[in-house]
Amino acid sequence: MKSPVSENVSVTRLGLRAAMGAMAMFLVGCTAEPLPEIEIGLRNPTVPLGGTSRFEAGRFAGDWQTVRCLGECERSVTYQVATDGVFLRRAGDTLTAYSVPAPGILREMGGDSTLVVMWVDEGFRTAAVGDADGRWAAVLGRSRKTAPDRVKAATEILDFNGWDIAKMQVVK
Template sequence: MTRLALLLVLALSACGTPAWRDAAIPVRPAMGFELDRYLGEWYEIARFPNRFEEGCTDVTAAYDLNEDGTVAVTNSCPNRDEMAEGTAETTDDPAVLRVSFAPGWVPFATADYIVIWVDQGYQTAVVASPEAGLGWILARDRQPDAARLEEARDVLRANGYDPSALIEPVQVTGL
């Protein structure tokens, strides 16, 4: 757990934009985003390459509201028996969450996770962290509708990402 969190912090602090992200195109947060509808468990359907999730399958991300108004973030990689627990704070834009997986005493260990799209039923979402060139397609079910996935890829393109670089981890039914 600690190793995964440390790797996440290091990856987010790395300089440079990867080849699959055109930094000249601004990332636009989702309009009308509702955090309470976004909370809950999501399956990672696709991600851009990153060191902290290398080899992970059956990846999930869970978002739960804490009593103090922050959001508990739990990312799991069960095939490596790893879990990263962090905290997110809302910003002036509800679709932008400032996330940290590091202990509070570690400076500069936050990154903006921007929900750039969520479908009308909050069943599929696209999350980006443009400073690090990171991005994910998330869904409420392990095998979402192909049309929703293509819409998610279109959103990535419009926000400066090249979806051909996406990794689609295995999601095993029934875990």
């Protein structure tokens, strides 16, 4: 005569085997479909992105030349303080108004674009700027002949903020 304990063990083993078989079938079914491809683009969105605390709208205002670029960048851009809380960016024929809710963060007024000034040198001669959505980023200089050490520093900041600097192009 079997003891009740040995019957329970046999039932448990059968239940475990059935559960493992069902799990194996489930996993086979899951792997039959290819996983969707994830496109990182120009910036890894899992890396935190922040504006520089050094940002001052009045000092940042003026003409800038794009020295290095990721994505589609304008050759030159102009930033201008319009009124309290409104900052303008002219890129080509496009004039866009932004608010500045935090240092280095420019939010398009009436739109959904956000620009991030990630770094600017002490003299406001070189900057690392990018679109928060990861569509483009640029190293900007007050002239095309920006000092190599500042270009390198701005490039390193872009890299730190998740940009794929291997795709960076020199703008002439």
